[in-house]
Amino acid sequence: MEDLMTKIIKKISTPLISLIFLLNMSSTGMADTTVSAEVSFIFNTLLFLICGFLVFFMAAGFAMLESGMVTSKSVSVICAKNIGLLSISGIMFWMVGYNLAYGIPEGGYIGKFIPWSDSSAVDTGYSDGSDWYFQMVFCATTVSIVSGAMAERIKLWPFFLFAAILSGIIYPIVMGWQWGGGWLASIGFFDFAGSTLVHSTGGAAALAGAIIIGPRLGRFTKSGSPAPIKPFAASSIPLVTLGVFVLWLGWFGFNGGSQLAMGTADDAIAVSTIFINTFLAGAGGVIGAAIITRLHFGKTDVIQMLNGCIGGLVAVTAEPLAPSPLAAILIGTVGGLIVVYGTKLLLSLKIDDVVGAIPAHLFAGIWGTLIVPATNSDAVFSTQLIGVLSVNIFVFIVAYIVFSIMKVTVGLRLSKEGETRGTDVTETGVIAYAIRD
Amino acid sequence: MEDLMTKIIKKISTPLISLIFLLNMSSTGMADTTVSAEVSFIFNTLLFLICGFLVFFMAAGFAMLESGMVTSKSVSVICAKNIGLLSISGIMFWMVGYNLAYGIPEGGYIGKFIPWSDSSAVDTGYSDGSDWYFQMVFCATTVSIVSGAMAERIKLWPFFLFAAILSGIIYPIVMGWQWGGGWLASIGFFDFAGSTLVHSTGGAAALAGAIIIGPRLGRFTKSGSPAPIKPFAASSIPLVTLGVFVLWLGWFGFNGGSQLAMGTADDAIAVSTIFINTFLAGAGGVIGAAIITRLHFGKTDVIQMLNGCIGGLVAVTAEPLAPSPLAAILIGTVGGLIVVYGTKLLLSLKIDDVVGAIPAHLFAGIWGTLIVPATNSDAVFSTQLIGVLSVNIFVFIVAYIVFSIMKVTVGLRLSKEGETRGTDVTETGVIAYAIRD
């Protein structure tokens, strides 16, 4: 079956893939390294720490992106959610997540429920703690993706509860399947830095949540078309912009650090290539969204340009090393277009994703993962498809069940009155913008 | 006397301390380093530069935190204060501060009033300039802490004058006591990255200033209770949030760089551990403040979550290497709770600390310094107490005297009319938010 599917898809996508193949970077093979084990250990650890703090800072990027995208009566709670989810994710990932992912048996399905502890040694090639830090901020990124989609109507503490479950259990399980050496790794799935494992996981959970909680009051008219945008206008475009720039910055750490080593010249070259492709894919996403919104909808939609950037970045995350520069641009451009049309699709389905997280992370993540074979000849399309389907379906179903249980137990959604007054007044009692002339 | 005090405190804090002791990280001893002197020199220098620019960026964090926390008529001046104090601090620290701290005789009290100059050599293990840069941004951090507490009523240039005195004289003196090898270092005081030396110093100066300048007009009713918060509402919660994320990011440099070396595998492991504990303590502070405000006051106070993060970070700064992950979380959580109740305490004392700098930096700094013996068995509680008392009392008294002299000479406070119109119109003539639909 795998082979058949591969054939079908290869046929369909041949023209694009051929083009990209031609443009692949030639490998720059070098002699064996001359770097001593300890120096290499320090370089590798440094890579994790530097890339780790860049990814850490993505939490600020999500906070700004989402603060700017929600209406001005729901900004304080978005801030509370973002700093809260980062804190919860980190603690959960220490308590259970890390070993749930990395304690997995080879080719297996789930690891061990024990807290992480340090066992650094020079022979492991890097400090254990630096790896934990780097993996932890990935976990937090996954959870960040969910917070925006359900904004303006989800209650704060149920969201925190879900954040704990996603960061402590759901994400670590799928992470272990691949990066812990579980069954997906065994069948040869490729996902370099997590188009599927991180971004689609976050996006699939967000989709389940957005469906269960339903749209904001008044978001869609009775006839089903989106209500006039005015009462749902983004509170601050510069904050959205800042958020995207911070995310783009963080993505150099996200993808670059996923090389997992900087202790040889070859690794240093690889990290450089990853930085370039990460940049170019984001750029492609911006330009794709700019052109298509101008041509198709008349105005150049700055929000779609910004979300298109995310879409491009997510798309290249599954394979940021193999593509040539042109391939990276193309992969990112398609990611940007997917965001634009994915946003339209969700609106037509009356799914209210406040910040556009689902198109940018789920849809673009699927695209990025499936296109890997076009630039990395070791990847097989059918295996990519199995990975995409298994992760997304697993996450969606589990998240759907968790949200459903929460809905009938602790409750997910604010009261109508609370939502109308705004989450900020209702939940935190702090107005977000108290600006007077 | 020391022994007696130690006994008493140990008795009181035994349960918590025992718990934390049990959870301490086991040391990961390694063989002697194999890294050459020059490679080690480069790694150490790189650590100072990277961590230095992270701490530099904390200046932006303070600027955003404070801009968001003041009312909208005092934002432009806060911005002027923050960029101004950074500039002044850096120049003062070059002109006198560095050698006032590092030119101190062993076990002494004060160094030399001479400008810093470079005398790098490979045998010193790192470039002199990188160390100056790293220490300078610490100095600027100390001054940043003061600017928010006295906001909305202090005049700009008197503040700049105090910034010069604090950065050029007061901070370097106490810094020299410990990090310059002065008398506190001689008696065995522990303050890894400056819970006391930096954060309490800033906080104690802020307390002196807030007392002398008095609360904002109308901040407290005649009966002494805080006035309705509405006219004193924070101008922008997303900017406060951004500020805290930036500070958290910078704190990895603040604590991580205080390892002072990255040139061996052991140092690299230590820096990794510090990153983890710094993260977890901040997370603990967030969660502590979130839970306690929700349970105790009904709403989850986002501002306290954000300041709680700072409190957790300040608390772990005195010893970010020795604690186990669980200990770091607990130390940070208590730091967060201290912020919440410290804020209440100040209000009940009618001290108007606009941004909550005193609870977060002074109170949490005291806690963090005193709890060091619980995770680092080389530290002695009574010595920690001596350090806390001597630094805080010295700084408070000197700052009190300086502010008092300034009050009767150059004047500290805006006119009533000027304060009512707002510092922005009065001092800089630039409205902070000119937003029209």
Place this chain on the structure above:
Amino acid sequence: MEDLMTKIIKKISTPLISLIFLLNMSSTGMADTTVSAEVSFIFNTLLFLICGFLVFFMAAGFAMLESGMVTSKSVSVICAKNIGLLSISGIMFWMVGYNLAYGIPEGGYIGKFIPWSDSSAVDTGYSDGSDWYFQMVFCATTVSIVSGAMAERIKLWPFFLFAAILSGIIYPIVMGWQWGGGWLASIGFFDFAGSTLVHSTGGAAALAGAIIIGPRLGRFTKSGSPAPIKPFAASSIPLVTLGVFVLWLGWFGFNGGSQLAMGTADDAIAVSTIFINTFLAGAGGVIGAAIITRLHFGKTDVIQMLNGCIGGLVAVTAEPLAPSPLAAILIGTVGGLIVVYGTKLLLSLKIDDVVGAIPAHLFAGIWGTLIVPATNSDAVFSTQLIGVLSVNIFVFIVAYIVFSIMKVTVGLRLSKEGETRGTDVTETGVIAYAIRD
């Protein structure tokens, strides 16, 4: 003629120059390096990547600076311009720019129109890709400078077209003259990190654009004096402040990375010195602008302090290694003063530079380049003058021609009605700040 000019200028500037000469840092010569080629390769590559992501982040700094400086009806489009120009610049620099600059014959005038490709090898001393990344973000910085000056009236897509021409052709040509080993390098021009090549290039293009497009409607009264500032008030001072802090942060990468190497102790010392001088020059610019606006105009102008910082940073960029700390402070202070009086000058000429890009980047860049001989005895004043004149005149003329052609073909300026409604409504249909109480 060169010698005569040198004599005249030396005479005029002798007192200042002598002072600065006396304070130059003494060279810290060291023995030959003991670092292996591969370790050195990794360090050098790491320097490019770290400094590169810092410079990348300057794009966010420009976006925030400009968002805050324009009026609130033109903020969304500024955001679109900044993320768009970064994307366009990166792609253009890959497609043509890099080899147009580096493919230049020795002492020549123009390189080759071919895309960049990777040819990394250990003997080259660093990964090719890391160099491309570092140079690319410089190119984007050049373009960023232009976007603010013409804000609030230029059409979006014509701006993007100019961004492509500037990043793909104009900047690479002048870059090649010096950094590609072209004719300016051959005659001994000094421009360490681009006071002229980057900042004046951006500023000269901005000047040409601002002249051709003319001032905003109503910006100047019929009599020629600036209109009351109120309707032209900056939308958000904290965002401007954030922008400047981010730029200052990025400048450590901009200047530090321009050492181009970190693989020996000497290089590590040099990078440290550059960090210090970069910091001190920015500080000097802030303080210079603060004092002069307070003394000369009555109020301490926060906007001039912020732009003064940029002026100081631009000024030290031509030579951030040779100056002593005091010299760096003085060079930066003059840069700050140039910004203050340069802003006045432009207003008196009725040139409407919305964000003050021309004084900060063009004027301060000229100052910084001409003063190099005062701290670096290898530089010759007349050669510096030739470099300044040739680059600025070339860029101004080419940009003037390009803008003129665009004006009569695709059109540069919004309709009067469109400008009155604001670029945001007209071009992107997205209101920047939708804030309601």
